[in-house]
Amino acid sequence: MEHGPVIDCDVHHEFVSDEDLIPYLSSGWQEFIKGPGDGRHLPVLPPYGNYINPHGYHRKEAKLDDGRPEGSSLEKMTEQLLEPYDVAHAVLTYNKVGFAGFRNPYYAAETVRAYNDFTVDNWLAKDERLKGSILIAGHLPDLAAKEIRRLADHPQMVQVVIYTNALGPAFGNPIYAPIHEAAEETGLPIAIHSLGDGAGNAVTSCVGSSHGPDFYIEYHAGGLQGIYTHLMSFIFHGVFEKYKNVRLVLTEGGTAWIPAALRRFDEDYRALRQEVPWLKRHPSEYVQDHVRFTTQPLDIESPSDPLLEPMKAYALENVLMYSSDYPHWDADPVAQVARRLPKDWTDKVLRDNAAELYGLEVPVAA
Amino acid sequence: MSATMDNRADAGAQNAEWVDVCGLDDLEEGSCSRVTVGTRQMTALRLGDNVHLLPATCPHRGAPLYESKLIRTLTADAPGGMEIEAEQPVLMCPWHRWQFDPETGKTVFESNIRLKRVETRIDNGRVLAKARVKGTAAAEAAEG
Numbered sequence: 001m002e003h004g005p006v007i008d009c010d011v012h013h014e015f016v017s018d019e020d021l022i023p024y025l026s027s028g029w030q031e032f033i034k035g036p037g038d039g040r041h042l043p044v045l046p047p048y049g050n051y052i053n054p055h056g057y058h059r060k061e062a063k064l065d066d067g068r069p070e071g072s073s074l075e076k077m078t079e080q081l082l083e084p085y086d087v088a089h090a091v092l093t094y095n096k097v098g099f100a101g102f103r104n105p106y107y108a109a110e111t112v113r114a115y116n117d118f119t120v121d122n123w124l125a126k127d128e129r130l131k132g133s134i135l136i137a138g139h140l141p142d143l144a145a146k147e148i149r150r151l152a153d154h155p156q157m158v159q160v161v162i163y164t165n166a167l168g169p170a171f172g173n174p175i176y177a178p179i180h181e182a183a184e185e186t187g188l189p190i191a192i193h194s195l196g197d198g199a200g201n202a203v204t205s206c207v208g209s210s211h212g213p214d215f216y217i218e219y220h221a222g223g224l225q226g227i228y229t230h231l232m233s234f235i236f237h238g239v240f241e242k243y244k245n246v247r248l249v250l251t252e253g254g255t256a257w258i259p260a261a262l263r264r265f266d267e268d269y270r271a272l273r274q275e276v277p278w279l280k281r282h283p284s285e286y287v288q289d290h291v292r293f294t295t296q297p298l299d300i301e302s303p304s305d306p307l308l309e310p311m312k313a314y315a316l317e318n319v320l321m322y323s324s325d326y327p328h329w330d331a332d333p334v335a336q337v338a339r340r341l342p343k344d345w346t347d348k349v350l351r352d353n354a355a356e357l358y359g360l361e362v363p364v365a366a
Numbered sequence: 367m368s369a370t371m372d373n374r375a376d377a378g379a380q381n382a383e384w385v386d387v388c389g390l391d392d393l394e395e396g397s398c399s400r401v402t403v404g405t406r407q408m409t410a411l412r413l414g415d416n417v418h419l420l421p422a423t424c425p426h427r428g429a430p431l432y433e434s435k436l437i438r439t440l441t442a443d444a445p446g447g448m449e450i451e452a453e454q455p456v457l458m459c460p461w462h463r464w465q466f467d468p469e470t471g472k473t474v475f476e477s478n479i480r481l482k483r484v485e486t487r488i489d490n491g492r493v494l495a496k497a498r499v500k501g502t503a504a505a506e507a508a509e510g
Contacts, residue, residue, distance in 0.1 A: 174445065238445035270475055271463040277440035278447060282476065 046101025163196025
C-alpha cells in the first residue's frame with residue numbers, strides 16, 4: 001500500500017443494545033435500573049443528540065444487514081477499515097458518549113466503567129490491533145481519576161477520553177486536577193473529543209452562546225469551539241507547567257484553524273502574561289511539546305492548498321495524527337488524507353507521531 | 367553627581383557626538399518622558415541618576431512608548447501563584463502591554479524584537495545623548 005501501515009486515532013466502536021452493557025454494571029446498579037419491574041429498565045446511556053443530522057450519522061456502507069448499529073461489528077470494521085486502510089493500530093473512542101446527560105454523577109461514573117469493561121472484553125480482547133481509550137465522565141473528577149488508574153495497566157489502553165462537560169469549567173480548570181494527576185502518574189494522554197458538547201444535557205464548552213447551536217450544521221461546523229476552549233484552558237491554567245508529563249489529544253476538531261489560534265494565544269501571552277505568571281513559554285511552544293490533534297476533518301484539499309502555508313509555519317506536521325472517524329458520515333479515508341497532505345508529512349502524520357505519543361510499534365511496510 | 371556616569375547603549379554610536387537633551391531634573395524619577403534629541407523624538411526613562419534613551423514608538427505596533435508605565439514583572443512556581451520576579455522595573459507599552467527591559471531593550475519574553483538604545487551620560491546635571499543628529503558635524507561627516 002502506497003502509504004504503508006497507519007495508526008488511526010479515532011475509531012468509533014459501538015455496542016448493540018443496552019443488554020450488552022447491563023452485565024457490566026455492579027449488581028447494585030443492575031438492581032437499581034430494573035425500574036418499574038415490568039421488564040423495562042432505566043436507560044444505560046442518556047439520550048445522545050440535541051442535534052439531528054437530517055441524513056444520518058453514519059456511512060451508508062457501515063450499516064449492518066441484521067439491523068445492528070453501525071460500528072458494532074468487529075468483522076465489518078475489519079473488512080471496511082482495518083484491512084483496506086492497513087491499520088496497524090486503531091484507537092477506539094466509543095460512539096454513544098453523552099454521559100454528562102446524566103445528572104446523577106455516580107450513575108454516570110458507573111456507566112462509563114461498564115462501557116470500558118465491555119470494550120476490554122468484547123473489542124480489545126479480540127484483536128491486538130485495537131487500542132483502548134479509558135472513557136471518563138467528568139462529574140466527579142476523583143471518580144474519573146480512579147477509573148483511569150483502574151485500567152491504566154491494561155496493555156492495550158493507550159489514552160483517556162472525555163467527551164462531555166458535566167460541570168461547566170473547561171477541562172484545564174484545577175477542579176479537574178485529579179484527572180490531570182492521574183494522567184501525569186500513568187503517562188496516558190488525555191483525549192478530548194469534540195462535539196460531545198451537544199450531547200444530552202452537557203454544558204456547551206464555548207465562549208459564545210450558552211444556549212448552543214440551533215441547527216445540526218451549526219453544531220457540526222462549530223465542533224472546534226469546545227476544543228479551542230479546552231485547549232486555552234489547559235495552556236493558560238498552566239497544566240503543562242504543573243504536570244510535565246501530561247499530553248493532550250484534541251480529537252475531531254479540524255486542523256486549519258490551529259495556526260491562527262496559536263498566533264492569537266502567543267500575542268495575548270505577550271500582552272497579558274502578568275495574569276498567568278506561571279507560564280514560562282509561549283503557548284505555541286507548549287502545544288508543540290504537549291498537544292496533538294487528530295486530522296479528521298482535515299480541512300486541507302491538496303498539497304498546494306494555501307491553508308497549508310500557515311500550518312507549515314507552525315510545524316504542524318509534528319502534531320497531527322491521522323484519524324478516520326469510522327464509521328461516521330464525514331470519515332476521512334486514509335488514502336484521501338495521504339493524497340491531500342505534503343509527501344514529506346505523511347510518515348509523521350499517518351503513523352510516527354501517534355507511535356511516539358502512544359508508545360506503539362508499527363510494522364515496516366512490505 | 368558624577369560628571370562621568372555613562373549609560374552605555376548599543377545603537378547609533380558610530381560617527382556620533384554628544385548632544386544635549388535636557389536637564390536631569392527635567393525628568394521625573396521612575397517614569398517615561400518624551401524628549402527631543404536633535405530633531406528626533408525619543409523616550410527618556412530616569413531611574414535614579416541613570417537615564418535610558420529609547421525610541422519614541424514601540425517596534426511592535428507603533429505606540430507612543432514615552433507614555434509607557436513601569437511595572438515589575440510577576441512570576442509563579444505553580445498555577446495560582448503571584449510573586450514579584452525582579453525589583454528592576456520594565457517598561458510596559460501603553461497599547462499592547464509588551465514589556466521591555468530598559469537595561470537591554472529586550473522584550474521580557476523570548477523574541478527577536480528589541481528597543482534600540484541610545485547611549486547617555488550625565489554631565490553637570492545635563493543629560494547628553496551620543497547620537498547622530500542631522501546638521502551636526504558628526505552627521506555631516508558620516509554623510510560625506
